[in-house]
Amino acid sequence: MARDGSDDPASRRGRGELESEVLGALWAAGGPLTPGEVQRRISGDPAYSTVVTALSRLFEKGTLTRVRSGRAYAYAPVADEPGLAARRMRQLLDAEADRHIVLARFVSDLSDDDEQALLRLLGEHPRAD
Amino acid sequence: MYFAVHLPLLLPLAAVPALRALAPHLAPHRAAWMLAGAAVLLAAISTLALLVLVAMGVSEVPLLAVLGHYTPGGLPGVPGTAPLTACAAVAALAVGLSRTVRRAALHSRGLSDALSYGRGLADDRELVVLPDRSPLAYALPGRPGRIVVSSGMLHALDPAERRALLAHERAHLAGHHHVLLIAAELAAAANPLLHRLLPVLSYAVERSADEAAAAEVGDRTKAAHAVARAALAAHAGGGPHPAALHAGTGPVPQRVAALLAPPPARMPNTHTSRAVAVVVAGLLALGIGACVESVVDLHSAVETAQAAYGESD
Structure with a gap:
């Protein structure tokens, strides 16, 4: 049924979105992962074949490298932003606070009170898993 | 009805608290659009009102009466504007416009930096990972928009949380939230009375993206x-930030x-x-009405004066 990432029954996630999550999982792992390991590190139970397709596509684009690991390949992200691009991105992020309005940040800075409030909220609502 | 021209100038004093009170009662994306739209509208009508005040003051200058073909000594029916009022209006207009132009230049530099960074990337992938241990996550507007996340942030989150983060940033890009923020920020540069709308707008924008993230992970x-x-990872990872030293509970615990x-x-x-919504709509309509009326009145006064000047010739 789920032959393609754009038709994943576990979610309405598109191809690009799944590729982002695959890439995110590989970066988070910090070492090469087989498709099965990647599948377990992606939320929403994507089909194995969907994950394999996303990995192959990212490998063809040069975003990932792969090494043989038994019968399967293990994939790892290519550190593709060394040097100039990453430096320019850092400069962009470090530019005066005013300019950050262009770049919506995921989380703003916390005060010490905020930190205590967050820890209390997390304690009151532990994750289900 | 020349007191009407002062109304758009004072309107933010009532409209800003009303908008701040209404925003939490709306769905976050509606609140964001309302706040940005109201900020731009209020800035536009207060700027127009200042222009009318300046024009009223200028109309009393004898030389202009000669050039504009009307009787010197002011326009008929237009109350003499105190020189002080006219000067204050000129100053407010100049300060507001120069602040807006400077902020606009800053934002367009920021946007063009973002665009050129996006163009410098090899392909059109959505997620760009910075090999950096400090936890960072940004939505970078462009064509296509990118989600820039540090490897440190990806390490700090579990699979469902990573998915939520990506969905959150994607919602910022899809909703063009940076456009709303820039528009409102420019409005506040033109009229400082609107400044207190900015934190409410930025909170509404984050809440809107959070709701998109919750819908995506289904939890x-x-x-x-x-x-x-x-937020905790970024707090622990980054050094002390001056902005983090404020007291009280900030936006992140409220979002959680x-x-x-x-x-x-x-x-x-x-x-x-609902009552607050009616008040907000009423105030904005009043502001637009007052602005239109003072422009129309001034225009017809100039025409009357020109006609009278023509007859006296």
Whole structure:
């Protein structure tokens, strides 16, 4: 049924979105992962074949490298932003606070009170898993 | 009815508190659009009102009367503007416009930096990972928009939280939230009385993206954890930040609490919030009406004066 990432029954996630999550999982792992390991590190139970397709596509684009690991390949992200691009991105992020309005940040800075409030909220609502 | 020209100038004093009171009662994306739209509208009509005041003052200058073909000594029916008022209007207009132009230049530099960074990337992938241990996550506007996340942030989150983070940033890009923020910020540069709308708008924009993230992972608690853990990781990872030293509870715990509460669609549409909505709409309509009236009045006064000048010739 789920032959393609754009038709994943576990979610309405598109191809690009799944590729982002695959890439995110590989970066988070910090070492090469087989498709099965990647599948377990992606939320929403994507089909194995969907994950394999996303990995192959990212490998063809040069975003990932792969090494043989038994019968399967293990994939790892290519550190593709060394040097100039990453430096320019850092400069962009470090530019005066005013300019950050262009770049919506995921989380703003916390005060010490905020930190205590967050820890209390997390304690009151532990994750289900 | 020349007092009408002062109304758009004072309107933010009533409209800003009303908008701030109304925003929490709306779905976050509606609140964001309302706040940005109202900020731009209020800035536009107060700027127009200043222009009318300046024109009223200028109309009393004898030389202009000669050049404009009307009787010197002011326009008929237009009350003499105190020189002080006219000067204050000129000063307010000049300061507002120069501030707006400077902020616009800054934002367009920021946007063009973002665009050129995006163009410098090899392909059109959505997620760009910075090999950096400090936890960072940004939505970078462009064609296509990119989500820039540090490897440190990806390490700090579990699979569902990573998915929530990506969905959150994607919602910023899809909703063009940077456009709303820039528009409102420019409005506040033109009229400083609108400044207090900015934190409310930025909160509404974040809440809107948080709701998109919760819908994507299908679990509000997981989305709440994503926001909380990302903020805690960034707090622990980054050095002390001057902006972090303020007292009281900031936007992040409020966002987490909102995600742990029932979804906003299920919030009751109270009488109070409907009443506040009517007040906001009424104030904005009043402002537009006052502005239109003073422009129309000034225009017809100039025409009358020119006609009288023509007859006296």
